[in-house]
Amino acid sequence: MAIIGPAAANLPARDASKAAAGKAPQAAAPMDWRFDVLLDGKPVGQHRFTVTSQGQERRVNSTASFDVKWLGFTVYRYRHEARERWQGDCLAELQARTDANGRETSVSARLEGGALQVEAQGATQALPPCTMTFAYWSPALRRQSLLLNPQTGRDEAVQMVPVGTGLVDVRGAAVQAEHWRLTGAESPIDLWYAADGEWLALDAMVQGRRLSYRLR
16 A cells, blocks of 8 residues: 555755754754544544654654454454655665555665665565655655655656645644645545645545545
């Protein structure tokens, strides 16, 4: 599921003149998104993204847990965990594990030799050196035409297009937001952002059902 890849404002880079003066880059305050995940409007789990930065380096942790129930029984179980290291807007390293209803996959990637070397399910491939994952938290996503799916290890051709503005629920309140649509993945993904670029929400159709992320 490309959504679990499945976020807010650009993290400020350290002033170059201060770095040149020999001062070590200071860590910025962590950015943290905690989403309730809903399927057809009913809560099924949570997905959390945490981004920490120091200078041009970013560390991204993503953890998802869904349980879809029917008549009191769990009919679909999803667990996903990813650890990413970034240099600016470029993915430098990835370790991800997914359990999709008993089907386990793992994906690893490392930037070396002028390419992003990706290994998944026993296969390897080399991607361009500044490939991103489905980093909904980053405004740089809007400029990408190719993304790495951290669940499957496949590269996916995409396009991010503006849709307009509208209201989206944010912690129980209707908030005016910019509406963008990511096309080219398994199904279009609708993303909502505040005026300052902060990721607010996500909507997508998955096998005929609406999957939504809403900030807690």
